[in-house]
Amino acid sequence: MSTEDDPGEDLRVVSQRIPAETEANDTVVVGAALVAGLGGVVFGVGWLAGWSLGVIGTGAGVGLLALGVALRRYVVERFPDVEAVEPRPEADRFEQPRIADVPTVPRRRLLGRLISGAAGVMGLGFLTPVVSLGPSPGPALTRTSWADGVRLVTSNGQPVRPEDIAAGGVSTVWPADNVGDEIAAALLLRPAVDPAAPTNLDWVVDGNLLAYSKVCTHAGCPVALFRESDEALFCPCHQSTFDVTAGARPTFGPAARSLPQLPLGVDDEGWLVARGDFPEPVGPPVG
Amino acid sequence: MTPLFALLFEKLDERLQLRTPGREVANKVFPHNWSFLLGEVALVSLVVLVLTGLFLTMFYQPTTDPVTYTGSAEAFSGRRLPGAFASVVQLSHDVTGGLLFRRIHRAAAHLFVATVVLHLLRVLLTGAFRRPREVNYHIGLVLLVLALALGFTGYSLPYDSLAGTGIRIAYSELLSVPLIGPNLAFGIFGGQFPAGDVIPRFFVLHILVLPGLLIGGLAVHLALVTRQRHTQFPRPSIDGHRWVLGKPLWPSQFVESTTLMLWVSGALALSAVLVPWADITLKGPYVASEVGNSAQPEWFLFWVEGALRLFPALELDLPGVTIAGTFVAGAVLPGLIIAALVGYPFLERRVYGLSGEWHVLQNPMDIPLRAGCLVGFFSFLLLLSAAATNDVLSRLWGIPIESLTWGLRVTVVVVPLALAAAAVAVSRKRLRRRGAHVPATEG
Structure with missing residues (x-):
């Protein structure tokens, strides 16, 4: 069935169709080839002249399609269409002696194992550079830049007074000097319904002005939407919902933890300040 | 052969002995079926991705450091933007063909992942994964995971607001890994998001590490197809277990593949003229602590996103x-899904006590276990993917998000099981009606 020196004999033609070349086909080939060339010219000239995306892209696209047509029509009409069979490779067609079968000096199993062990330990040692890829997390995941006396500022850096937030109002606030520090982002809001336990009422100003972490306790998205109809904070990423009047406890969706509440107060000059950091880590759960 | 080419070949052959292996390759037989082209289209898309990607790489700046944008896009004129986003805007507005190549790159990426998935589906349905091709099937699964990773890092690079949301969620999933989460997240992101080195790292992964692994793995994938020969659909005229029937590589299959290459790349270029594939990201840069409504990842990660949205508020606090929940839905579940794909060939072989080699493709209805598993598996993935759009569906259908989510939580569990059971029952009944059974050997 097969000979090693001439694999060509493995191929057996079972059917063959000799195409009849026609002038109509040649016309198609000529036309398509011309369009392809033109497409290339449009693309090149268009690029140099800074023509629009539409012209350059159409030149390239139409040119490539036309070149495909030209090649296909040319081959279909001028090469025989062959169907052939080829045998599948068989296992163990020929046996060759394995090098390992050549007799050697008697081997010591212990020494072999020692070498494998040494190579393994060395491999593990060489993995340690991955440790350098990132800093040690340290306190970064449990602390934010909020501290006692730090003013709340808006995204423009403006400090906020309690009277700036009307009933039903909400504003994203940051620690002064740390605007844009995502993990410290907080929402300052004044719900129409007075908050009650488990909200920490000592950290509420005017009886209804309070602040929560803006970082979702599910996957860390900003809890960006305040739904006044049921006093809920809503995360647009995975629809976790938190009850603002009940310590931002989760009421729906995949989040399992409340949004941490920011201890809120007013300083001597009447600006809103934090009275400490969030009482628990903000953001998604750490495994 | 032209005389010059013949002479060149002659000289090379004297030195490298090309004639025999060359003829062997030229004679390799390719069975004909449209579904065999899915993998080829993926290959063409990859070539287009590499060529357009090379061009984009020359202009992209992998940094989140803010710069003042001074290009011609009026919406951003004079604004402070993350360097990466600014360079993408610059490339799109002020480099000739820049936006065209970005659009083609995105379109080719969609086509690449889609055809890789459909190719996998074809292999699963017809049983092309069976012995002796399990090895190549597993290499294929590695390539699929690399393709998804390339897709994710790729759409993160512009550092627009949607990319920022995706990166943020990926960071949170890493954090949630038990015991090593914080070190893993800080190690991959080079610090705490968004302050770390995520964009330069993703850039290196996207343009060097992942494509290198993908192209290397693909070379092995194709070499194994050549070595093991193709599977093929049953043909009455030949014994498919011993012979392959098809068209030889030269000239028939070569022309087929070349025209396919020209047509697919031409279609991608035209689609880029008609569809603004990559322009949506230019709406706005990533801004700390902001996210829009309807924030969905690319379609090929909808299934993970859906799992994150549906998973109930459960958390197990041990000492x-x-x-x-983010760990279970975002890491354990995808891990199980990949594991199911890896393990399926062994399950089928065991359940039916199969032995020997298999080269002839089957109708999945002939193998009840396969019909059931595939229907269940893919309906599960599709329903999870649908769940990734629950906010959009809620608005569209006027159903409160809470009711819709609860409905989906039940649906993704019940419906795939019911469909799988139905598929098994229908296939069994069909086999009985024909008096057939699942064969244990092919030869």
């Missing part, structure tokens, strides 16, 4: 370790 020293937390098992969070």
Whole structure:
């Protein structure tokens, strides 16, 4: 069935169709080839002249399609269409002696194992550079830049007074000097319904002005939407919902933890300040 | 052969002995079926991705450091933007063909992932994964995971607002890994998001590490197809277990593949003229603590996103370790899904006591276990993917998000099981009606 020196004999033609070349086909080939060339010219000239995306892209696209047509029509009409069979490779067609079968000096199993062990330990040692890829997390995941006396500022850096937030109002606030520090982002809001336990009422100003972490306790998205109809904070990423009047406890969706509440107060000059950091880590759960 | 080419070949052959292996390759037989082209279209898309990607790489700046944008896009004129986003805007507005190549790159990426998935589906349905091709099937699964990773890092690079949301969620999923989460997240992101080195790292992964692994793996994938020969659909005229029937590589299959290459790349270029594939990201840069409504990842990660949205608010706090819902839905579940794909060939072989080698493709209805598993598996993935759009569906259908989510939580569990059972029952009945059974050997 097969000979090693001439694999060509493995191929057996079972059917063959000799195409009849026609002038109509040649016309198609000529036309398509011309369009392809033109497409290339449009693309090149268009690029140099800074023509629009539409012209350059159409030149390239139409040119490539036309070149495909030209090649296909040319081959279909001028090469025989062959169907052939080829045998599948068989296992163990020929046996060759394995090098390992050549007799050697008697081997010591212990020494072999020692070498494998040494190579393994060395491999593990060489993995340690991955440790350098990132800093040690340290306190970064449990602390934010909020501290006692730090003013709340808006995204423009403006400090906020309690009277700036009307009933039903909400504003994203940051620690002064740390605007844009995502993990410290907080929402300052004044719900129409007075908050009650488990909200920490000592950290509420005017009886209804309070602040929560803006970082979702599910996957860390900003809890960006305040739904006044049921006093809920809503995360647009995975629809976790938190009850603002009940310590931002989760009421729906995949989040399992409340949004941490920011201890809120007013300083001597009447600006809103934090009275400490969030009482628990903000953001998604750490495994 | 032209005389010059013949002479060149002659000289090379004297030195490298090309004639025999060359003829062997030229004679390789390719069975004909449209579904065999899916993998080829993926290959063409990859070539287009590499060529357009090379061009984009020359202009992209992998940094989140803010710069003042001074290009011609009026919406951003004079604004402070993350360097990466600014360079993408610059490339799109002020480099000739820049936006065209970005659009083609995106379109080719969609086509690449889609055809890789459909190719996998074809292999699963017809049983092309069976012995002796399990090895190549597993290499294929590695290539699929690399393709998804390339897709994710790729759409993160512009650092627009949607990319920022995706990166943020990926960071949170890493954090949630028990015990090693914080070190893993800080190690991959080079610090705490968004302050770390995520964009330069993703850039290196996207343009060097992942494509290198993908192209290397693909070379092995194709070499194994050549070595093991193709599977093929049953043909009455030949014994498919011993012979392959098809068209030889030269000239028939070569022309088929070349025209396919020209047509697919031409279609991608035209689609880029008609569809603004990559322009949506230019709406706005990533801004700390902001996210829009309807924030969905690319379609090929909808299934993970859906799992994150549906998973109930469960969290297991043990001493020293937390098992969070994000970990279960975002890491354990995808891991199980990949494991199911890896393990399926062994399950089928065991359940039916199969032996020997298999080269002839089957109708999945002939193998009840396969019909059931595939229907269940893919309906599960599709329903999870649908769940990734629950906010959009809620608005569209006027159903409160809470009711819709609860409905989906039940649906993704019940419906795939019911469909799988139905598929098994229908296939069994069909086999009985024909008096057939699942064969244990092919030869």
